[in-house]
Amino acid sequence: MKLPAFDYACPETLDEATALLAEAGGDAKVIAGGQSLLPFMAFRLAAPSLLVDLRKIAGLDGIEVADGEIRLGAMVRWRDILDSAALARALPLLPAAIGHVAHYQIRNRGTLGGSLAHADPASEFPCIAVLCGASVDVVGAGGHRTIPADELIAGPMETTLEDDEIIVAVRFPRWPEGRRWAFDEFALRHGDLAIAAVAAAYDMDGPHIAHARVAVMGATDTPQRVPPAEDALNGRAPDDDTFGAAAAAASAAIEPTEDLHAGAAYRRALVGTLLRRALAESCAREREAAE
Amino acid sequence: MEITLTVNGRAQALELDPRTTLLDALRDHLQLTGTKKGCDHGQCGACTILLNGRRINACLTLAAMHEADEIATIEGLAPPDDPGALQAAFLHHDGFQCGYCTPGQIVSATGMLEEARAGWPSHVSPNLEAEVALDRSEVAERMSGNLCRCAAYTGIVEAILETAEQERDVEPREAAE
Numbered sequence: 001m002k003l004p005a006f007d008y009a010c011p012e013t014l015d016e017a018t019a020l021l022a023e024a025g026g027d028a029k030v031i032a033g034g035q036s037l038l039p040f041m042a043f044r045l046a047a048p049s050l051l052v053d054l055r056k057i058a059g060l061d062g063i064e065v066a067d068g069e070i071r072l073g074a075m076v077r078w079r080d081i082l083d084s085a086a087l088a089r090a091l092p093l094l095p096a097a098i099g100h101v102a103h104y105q106i107r108n109r110g111t112l113g114g115s116l117a118h119a120d121p122a123s124e125f126p127c128i129a130v131l132c133g134a135s136v137d138v139v140g141a142g143g144h145r146t147i148p149a150d151e152l153i154a155g156p157m158e159t160t161l162e163d164d165e166i167i168v169a170v171r172f173p174r175w176p177e178g179r180r181w182a183f184d185e186f187a188l189r190h191g192d193l194a195i196a197a198v199a200a201a202y203d204m205d206g207p208h209i210a211h212a213r214v215a216v217m218g219a220t221d222t223p224q225r226v227p228p229a230e231d232a233l234n235g236r237a238p239d240d241d242t243f244g245a246a247a248a249a250a251s252a253a254i255e256p257t258e259d260l261h262a263g264a265a266y267r268r269a270l271v272g273t274l275l276r277r278a279l280a281e282s283c284a285r286e287r288e289a290a291e
Numbered sequence: 292m293e294i295t296l297t298v299n300g301r302a303q304a305l306e307l308d309p310r311t312t313l314l315d316a317l318r319d320h321l322q323l324t325g326t327k328k329g330c331d332h333g334q335c336g337a338c339t340i341l342l343n344g345r346r347i348n349a350c351l352t353l354a355a356m357h358e359a360d361e362i363a364t365i366e367g368l369a370p371p372d373d374p375g376a377l378q379a380a381f382l383h384h385d386g387f388q389c390g391y392c393t394p395g396q397i398v399s400a401t402g403m404l405e406e407a408r409a410g411w412p413s414h415v416s417p418n419l420e421a422e423v424a425l426d427r428s429e430v431a432e433r434m435s436g437n438l439c440r441c442a443a444y445t446g447i448v449e450a451i452l453e454t455a456e457q458e459r460d461v462e463p464r465e466a467a468e
Contacts, residue, residue: 008292055356104435105339
């Protein structure tokens with residue numbers, strides 16, 4: 001038994017769960033799929049005194065694609081995202097990014113709420129949530145509130161959640177018809193943690209790019225938007241020159257992290273390369289769809 | 292704590308420390324040692340089991356979380372003297388060398404073939420909404436969570452492809468739809 005000792009609770013309501021968390025005063029952890037938390041505990045990077053399992057709490061699953069927004073329950077698993085035809089049509093960027101999450105056994109267990117709460121800078125879901133301006137609904141002992149995804153993520157493995165708060169759902173605004181998107185990631189092996197990845201979305205206003213959003217993950221200490229790269233896209237034609245300029249702007253703007261896998265200079269260059277490729281692919285996809 | 296686990300159709304009551312992983316419960320408490328412990332942190336797939344028909348890593352989950360679930364291990368797939376189609380294909384194609392990863396490979400492939408039947412696309416599927424056509428690259432991608440350090444991958448992929456083809460022959464899809 002490698003895990004540090006803990007008590008286990010499996011409440012049936014959110015009220016019970018938040019009360020348990022409040023009582024433990026920061027010493028408890030919520031467990032959903034456990035695909036990040038259990039390895040963390042095995043490595044003794046986390047040693048909570050109490051695990052609060054969410055599996056019996058109703059209403060935390062489900063993918064609802066409505067007119068105004070897309071609502072994903074916190075216990076939606078990666079497999080559910082990849083298996084949803086409605087989501088593939090409404091927000092194709094999301095399944096494209098989730099296809100980079102680990103391997104199939106892990107995707108059958110891992111949840112999006114867990115991914116957000118874990119806040120690994122190399123995780124795909126928080127990056128897509130930040131890029132898309134998603135809202136995160138949380139419930140605590142004192143009531144509920146909504147946190148914009150970029151304000152939820154406070155740092156590597158750090159969120160602004162209070163000790164007694166549980167993520168219950170994530171809401172994405174619906175995309176307008178024809179919005180283009182881009183995602184590319186580099187990892188040592190497919191499914192490994194990203195050394196760098198980029199995501200982007202933009203609309204076409206006649207011949208010009210509008211409403212561009214660009215985000216980077218894996219290369220920085222949090223998933224984050226890159227405004228200079230967005231500025232380099234808006235109002236310009238979607239061609240190699242524009243994409244090259246956006247890539248250069250993204251490379252210049254970020255503060256890359258360094259670890260044993262890659263240095264800062266390498267990550268900086270990688271972000272530019274990935275963004276240029278991903279944006280070019282966003283146009284190629286349009287051409288293919290038109291044919 | 293007291294936990295009742297339903298493994299291979301049999302419910303069994305156990306007295307476990309809450310931190311017991313499902314893998315340790317299977318191996319150390321139920322003596323079902325067919326499920327192997329490789330890396331014990333979700334990277335190698337040697338501990339793959341089926342949870343309500345879905346393949347997962349038994350090392351990355353707690354026994355306490357699975358009272359309500361149906362768990363299937365390699366022991367539950369087919370008896371040793373009457374191997375299933377997939378197991379026979381692994382034998383025929385030499386889908387192993389040392390054999391340590393083999394139970395995980397076979398359970399994972401069982402879950403994978405079910406996912407393909409259900410039409411679940413993989414990262415290399417060209418069309419997300421078309422029927423899944425398993426080929427070498429699809430099998431390699433879908434089995435990417437199972438490592439074989441002897442590198443018997445060639446035989447593993449052939450065994451799985453052969454089993455998938457046999458299934459197709461036995462249950463032809465209704466092409467007239």
